[in-house]
Amino acid sequence: MTTTPSTLPDGGPRTHYLNAAYGLKSWLLTRDHKRIALLYLVSVSVFFALGGFMAVLIRMELATPEGDFFQPDIYNRLFTMHGVLMIFFFLIPGIPAVLGNFLIPLMIGAKDLAFPRINLFSWYLYSIGGALTLWALLHGGVDTGWTFYTPLSTNYVSTSVLTVGVGIFIAGFSSILTGLNFVVTIHRMRAPGMTWFRLPLFVWGHYATSIIQILGTPVVAITILLIAAERVFHVGVFDPKIGGDPVLFQHLFWFYSHPAVYIMILPAMGVISELVATFSRKPIFGYKFVAFASIGIAVLGFLVWGHHMFVAGQSIYAGVIFSVLSMLVAVPSAIKVFNWTATLYKGSISWDTPMLYALGFIGLFTIGGLTGVMLATLGIDAHVHDTYFIIAHFHYIMVGGAIMGYLGGLHYWWPKITGRMYPVFWSKLSALVVFVGFNVTFFPQFILGYLGMPRRYHSYPPEFQVLNVMSSAGATVLGLGYLMPLIYFTWSMRYGPKAPANPWGATGLEWQTTSPPPVLNFETPPVVTTAPYTYPVAANAPEVRSV
Amino acid sequence: MSVSSHVQPLKTYFGIFGALMILTALTVGAAFINLGPANNFVALAIAVLKSTLVILYFMHVKGNTKLVPVIILSGVFFLFILFLLLAADYGTRGWLGVPGR
Numbered sequence: 001m002t003t004t005p006s007t008l009p010d011g012g013p014r015t016h017y018l019n020a021a022y023g024l025k026s027w028l029l030t031r032d033h034k035r036i037a038l039l040y041l042v043s044v045s046v047f048f049a050l051g052g053f054m055a056v057l058i059r060m061e062l063a064t065p066e067g068d069f070f071q072p073d074i075y076n077r078l079f080t081m082h083g084v085l086m087i088f089f090f091l092i093p094g095i096p097a098v099l100g101n102f103l104i105p106l107m108i109g110a111k112d113l114a115f116p117r118i119n120l121f122s123w124y125l126y127s128i129g130g131a132l133t134l135w136a137l138l139h140g141g142v143d144t145g146w147t148f149y150t151p152l153s154t155n156y157v158s159t160s161v162l163t164v165g166v167g168i169f170i171a172g173f174s175s176i177l178t179g180l181n182f183v184v185t186i187h188r189m190r191a192p193g194m195t196w197f198r199l200p201l202f203v204w205g206h207y208a209t210s211i212i213q214i215l216g217t218p219v220v221a222i223t224i225l226l227i228a229a230e231r232v233f234h235v236g237v238f239d240p241k242i243g244g245d246p247v248l249f250q251h252l253f254w255f256y257s258h259p260a261v262y263i264m265i266l267p268a269m270g271v272i273s274e275l276v277a278t279f280s281r282k283p284i285f286g287y288k289f290v291a292f293a294s295i296g297i298a299v300l301g302f303l304v305w306g307h308h309m310f311v312a313g314q315s316i317y318a319g320v321i322f323s324v325l326s327m328l329v330a331v332p333s334a335i336k337v338f339n340w341t342a343t344l345y346k347g348s349i350s351w352d353t354p355m356l357y358a359l360g361f362i363g364l365f366t367i368g369g370l371t372g373v374m375l376a377t378l379g380i381d382a383h384v385h386d387t388y389f390i391i392a393h394f395h396y397i398m399v400g401g402a403i404m405g406y407l408g409g410l411h412y413w414w415p416k417i418t419g420r421m422y423p424v425f426w427s428k429l430s431a432l433v434v435f436v437g438f439n440v441t442f443f444p445q446f447i448l449g450y451l452g453m454p455r456r457y458h459s460y461p462p463e464f465q466v467l468n469v470m471s472s473a474g475a476t477v478l479g480l481g482y483l484m485p486l487i488y489f490t491w492s493m494r495y496g497p498k499a500p501a502n503p504w505g506a507t508g509l510e511w512q513t514t515s516p517p518p519v520l521n522f523e524t525p526p527v528v529t530t531a532p533y534t535y536p537v538a539a540n541a542p543e544v545r546s547v
Numbered sequence: 548m549s550v551s552s553h554v555q556p557l558k559t560y561f562g563i564f565g566a567l568m569i570l571t572a573l574t575v576g577a578a579f580i581n582l583g584p585a586n587n588f589v590a591l592a593i594a595v596l597k598s599t600l601v602i603l604y605f606m607h608v609k610g611n612t613k614l615v616p617v618i619i620l621s622g623v624f625f626l627f628i629l630f631l632l633l634a635a636d637y638g639t640r641g642w643l644g645v646p647g648r
Contacts, residue, residue, distance in 0.1 A: 187614065215625045251636070255629055302628055306636065316643060318636035 016419070016516040031116035032519060037102035038417070039123050044090050044098060045486075047130060051085035054078050056479060059441075059472040065465050067458045075458035076143035077159070083146030088168050089130050091402055092260060095267035096213075097126070097178055099409045100206045102417060104182060106510035106517060107200050109191025109526040114184040115177075122174040122181070129171030136160035136167065145456060147257070150238040150249040154230055162231070165224045172217045175263075179213030182206050191509070193528035200508055200532050201290055205270025208294035212259045212266075212301065220256035223249065247313050254305035262301040264398055265365070266294055268405025269336055272358050275408055276340045278506040279355035280347025283533035286339045293332035300329045310381045319378055326376035333369050337362060352504065353424065356431035357408030364400025364438065368393060371446070386456075389449025392442045400438055407434065407485060414489065415499030419516040422492040426484060434481035440474025507533055555604060563604045570597050 017034045027035060057078055061069050070078065101119065105112050113119050136142065142164050144153045153161045186199070186207050227249075229235045236242030238249045277284050284290055306314055306322030314322075340362055349355070371393040374380050384390065411431075415421055444467040449455075453464050460468065502511040507530075513522050574593050582589060603609040608616055 183618075211621075215622055219629070247636075248633075251633055302625055303632065306632065315636045315639040315641075317639035318632070321632070321635050 014514070015518065016514065017519050018419070018516050020519045029120070031112070031120055033101050033105055033113045033116065033119060034417075034517065036119050036123055037098050040093060040097040040101060040126070043123070043127060043130065044094050047085050047089035048094075048482075050134075051082050051090055052479065052482065054082035054085070055475065058082060059475040061458055062460070062468050063472045065460050065462045065468075070458060072458050073143060076145075076456070077141035079456060080142045080145050081137050084133060084142065084164060084168070087146055087260070087264075087398075088171055089126075089133065091264045091398055092175060093126060093171075093178075094264070094402065094406050095271065095409060096182070096206060096209055096263070097122075099202075099271065099406070099413065100182060100209075100267060101178070103413065103510055104185060104203060104206060105189070106416075106513065106521055107203055107508060108186065108189060108194050109509050109522065109528065110185060110189040111520045111522075113181045114189055115181050118177050119181055122177040125174035125177070126171050129167045129169070129174065131167075132170065133164050133167035136163035139163070147253060148227075148249075149253075150227070150246045153249075154227060154238060162228065165227060169221050169224045172221050175213045176217045179210035179217075182210040183214065186210075191526050191528055194509075195528075197288065197291070198528055198530075198532055199291075200270075201273035201284060201287070201294075202267075202270035204291040204294045205266045205268075205273070208298035209263050209266045211295075211298045212263050216256040216259045216263075216302070219252060220260075223252040223256070226252070247309065250309050250312055250314075251305070254308045255302070258305040258308065259298070259301040261394070261397060262297055264402040265405075266297060268361065268402045268409075269294065271405045271409035271412070272340060272361050273336075274506075274508070275354045275358035275412055276343050277533040277535070278412070278504050279350050279352055279358070280344050281535040282343050282347045283531070283535065284339060285342035285345075286335070287532070289335050290339050293335040296332035297329060300325070300332065304329055304376075307376050307381070310378055311385045323376050323378050327373060330369060330373050330376075337366055337369075351428075353422075353427040353431055354408045354412035354504075356428060356435075357404050357411060360431065360435045361401060361404040361408060364396050364404060364435075368396030368400055371396065384449050386454055387449035388445040388453045388455055391455050392445035392449060395442045395445075400442070404434070404438075407431075410485070410489070412504070413510070414492070415503045416510055416515050416517070418493055418496075419499050420492045420496035421499045421503065422485075422488050422496055426488050430481055430484035430488075433477060433484065437474050437476075437478030437481045441471050441478050442474070444468070444470045444474075507535065554607070555610075559604065563600050566600060567597055 017032055021030075027039065030036060030039075057069070058075075061067065061075060061078075067075070101113070104110075137160075140159045142148075142159045142161055144157070144159075144161060148161065148165070186203060190199075226235075226237045230237045230239060230242075230244065234242060236244040238244040238246050240246065273284055273290060304322060304326040306318055307326040310319050310322075371389070375384070375390070375393060411422070411427060448464055448467050448471075451464070453460055499515045501514050503515075504511070509522075509526050509528070510517075512526060570593050574590055577586070577589050577593070602619060608619060
């Protein structure tokens, strides 16, 4: 196993991207994709903490049937800001902007992304959009739900809808530019020998994600502009009184926001492919199918938005079409799950922390996906629409899927990012606590929803209390599970043992360079001669993986 | 391909600018003529022609690698999907004779 030299042969300290320059200016004006990834890591963590704090308040309120802590209008603001911060400022940028930014150039053997300045500009746009949204939060907040449905967001608005709209509009451009940067980088900057079918599946996942970011995000930006045009110039777009149609808003909103779910989950799927291969010591079963399934999900994801509108006044015939199309997305998703499972078969599986998160992902994503097929069925959706069944379903995808993938990826690449290891026991415990806490929080919500408890109310009939208390208790455990990595990752940056270049014995170019990588990623430009995930089974000795 | 290979002579850009101005005047002129249902069609046709000129010449798609038009056409394709599935809703509303369906 190669180890990371902390010093050069002449005794001087090795220069890497973290110690190449010091001071605030060196960070705020950096064009290094690795440093920008860390800027994003800090930013998205702040928004995750804020969104999580609001979730804590929501679950506190729902511990009893009565409205104990908050008036209904404050409760409306709480769940709206929870959704807005988590979706637009944590989940959508999360994996692409942090892990994708850091890893794509390393994985394809490039020195940086294609447009380093635009990369930094993206972070500033994201920060400005986020700051504007937080400002709105302190000046009245928003009470429309994160979906901003008209006429609630137009005719009856009494809160900072437009300010938040502008914040999301600006952050949306950050997302578009990041996607553009990834597409150009993957097309133009691959190392010699790095053909399309030698790309790690993480890169394929991000390529598919970038397609959605580039093609879908402008639609939500245009929708926000149309709301502004209606409010300011009284152009009839969504208001029936002046010739508009409120359902049109839902069409335009979900044309972006449903594929946005795949912006969250596709990169996580890319992470899981890496983890499953590494910790099974096997190539991914059906590599090309998994790669094309990413593209398939990205494309099919644009055809299904109407399943959010089965009971919203949409034509029943359109409902039937959207129902069938929605079920089609299950095909590429299932290909991935089956292929990961087939990869595990007869693999030499190790239970390192990233793998625990990956296995958790596969189970939770499967539950989220299968309940998605249930919701694509018109009859079932009419019954559970706007109930806690929906809440449970999309949290299984977004939290059980995307966040498990994000945390699994962070644990996997943390040694590469920081050059330090984290405590094994505590990290394994955190994976377990997150998995248990998540299920205790959200599984009862499936039952609550099926029994008829509607979402977005601060009080509920007493017969729902037992399951709600269970959910709130689970949220406490889940919160603890999220706090643990925050603590030991922070600890490890100073006190963690030094990480070797390749602590997991993994394939992939990012593991061929030192930890942390040099400023230009590789001391000598890499040349690729083999397919990805070429794990020789004979070399599967435990000591290869031990740190 | 070099960066400058798709840059056109200046007179081409002025020519395109002139064509865009003429087409704008045509749009305004067409708005004063009652063509019935064809009004929208004419206005949209002129707009498509204008945007094609802008994309080909001012955005340097003409003369660029083939990947660039592929990316642009994929955007148009997804716009087509948006309109097609919107039509699936708006075109079939009221077929059942039940309000809201």
